[in-house]
Amino acid sequence: SQTIHQWPATLVQPVGSPLSLECTVEGTSNPNLYWYRQAAGRGLQLLFYSVGIGQISSEVPQNLSASRPQDRQFILSSKKLLLSDSGFYLCAWRAPGQGSNYGYTFGSGTRLTVV
Amino acid sequence: AQSVTQLGSHVSVSEGALVLLRCNYSSSVPPYLFWYVQYPNQGLQLLLKYTSAATLVKGINGFEAEFKKSETSFHLTKPSAHMSDAAEYFCAVIQTGANNLFFGTGTRLTVIP
Numbered sequence: 001s002q003t004i005h006q007w008p009a010t011l012v013q014p015v016g017s018p019l020s021l022e023c024t025v026e027g028t029s030n031p032n033l034y035w036y037r038q039a040a041g042r043g044l045q046l047l048f049y050s051v052g053i054g055q056i057s058s059e060v061p062q063n064l065s066a067s068r069p070q071d072r073q074f075i076l077s078s079k080k081l082l083l084s085d086s087g088f089y090l091c092a093w094r095a096p097g098q099g100s101n102y103g104y105t106f107g108s109g110t111r112l113t114v115v
Numbered sequence: 116a117q118s119v120t121q122l123g124s125h126v127s128v129s130e131g132a133l134v135l136l137r138c139n140y141s142s143s144v145p146p147y148l149f150w151y152v153q154y155p156n157q158g159l160q161l162l163l164k165y166t167s168a169a170t171l172v173k174g175i176n177g178f179e180a181e182f183k184k185s186e187t188s189f190h191l192t193k194p195s196a197h198m199s200d201a202a203e204y205f206c207a208v209i210q211t212g213a214n215n216l217f218f219g220t221g222t223r224l225t226v227i228p
Contacts, residue, residue: 006158009156032214034214034216036218041124041220042220043205043218043219043220043221044159044205044218045218046215046216046217049214049215051214057214059215088156090158090159092159092216099211099212100147100209100210100211100212100213100216101147101164101166101167101211103147103149103161103164103207103209103216104216105161106151106158106159106160107158108157108158109156109157109158111156
């Protein structure tokens with residue numbers, strides 16, 4: 001069966017420090033991968049998605065970047081964190097060939113607090 | 116452009132009462148629609164989805180939702196609330212072939228014993 005892993009679960013980082021959040025999917029090949037952010041009192045906002053190794057699409061301009069160095073690995077990064085980067089970050093995946101009607105499967109999330 | 120509106124950021128019901136969480140979508144063509152549930156500090160779990168088959172969709176944990184094209188709505192209901200239903204619920208929409216699942220701002224459900 002397929003599973004998705006995110007780590008760390010919680011993270012407290014000072015302003016100006018770098019960030020690296022990792023997401024991996026097991027049990028499938030060439031998944032579509034997504035990073036969402038959930039800010040306090042707001043819905044989920046799609047940050048990046050990837051349909052293959054090295055292929056990254058950015059949905060909104062921001063202080064973050066994403067990379068996909070391996071087929072089932074998706075990394076969210078920042079060189080210098082801002083207070084506004086605080087939030088709950090969720091990784092999601094969809095199997096290749098599945099249509100939009102399948103929806104996404106989400107990981108358990110990372111709670112990031114920038115202080 | 117598409118969007119989702121969830122009326123009521125907080126809903127409180129008594130245990131055993133009807134749960135009704137509202138969702139309206141804005142889309143030029145009928146999209147695919149989803150309801151997800153999020154428990155504190157956890158990821159999102161799919162409750163149910165509408166994919167242009169039956170307009171009344173049944174999901175997990177006794178929830179169901181009805182797609183009404185004329186009202187552009189996809190409201191979530193459960194006949195009898197249980198304490199374990201307390202969570203945040205998100206409505207989401209996506210178009211065919213798209214890669215952006217748009218979410219509403221969520222509704223936090225509180226169940227009063």
